Amino acid sequence: MPHVTLHALEDELAGREPRLIEALTDAVVTVYGEWARPSVEVRLIGVPTGRWARGGAAVATAAPSVTFGMREEVFAREDAAAVVARLVAAFTDAVTAVFGDGCRDEVLVELVGQPVSRSGLGGKVLG
Template sequence: MPHLTVHALESDLTGRETALIEALTDAVVAVYGDWARDLVDVRLIGLPPNRWGIGGKPAESPAPAVTFGIKESVFARPDADEIVARLVTEVTGAIVAVCGEGVRSGVTVDLVGTPVGRSGVGGVVVAA
């Protein structure tokens, strides 16, 4: 299940929540196919002003940052470089489509792979 956690200033998220969830889900589907749509988990974390710092001081207008959690096995596929590039491009495009072109240069997308057996659901370790 792809998990996308977006950190952004609360003021940048307000009123855009539904559009952002839909756009990010569509971005994942563009790479993996429609079968993945119901598995995409998007979490929007809004931070109040002065709770995001860059360079030792509060950031004035940071671009959204996305942590994209996926199974580690994706990185071992023969087409891993292509998949990674497409995910970064599509997710960035989704953020830009909703938040505006002005954020593009600062949007970060971190793909984080979880090894098999290193996560759980409902108190049970996921083995596959």
């Protein structure tokens, strides 16, 4: 189950939730295919003003960041570099479609591979 987590300043996130959920889900589908849509889980986390900082000082604006959790086997595939590039581009496009192209150069996308043996669901280890 792919997990997409987006962090953004609360004031900038408010009211954009439905469009973001759709855009982030569509980003996964553009890379993996329509079969993945039902399993995409999106979490939108709004950070209150004063709790996002850079260089030791709180910031008034910040580009959203996206973390995509998936099985680590993706990174071992022959086409891993292409998949990574497509995911980074798709998530960046999704964020800028909702927040505007002005934040494009600062959108951080982190792809996190999780070994199945270190994940659990319903109290049981997967894999």
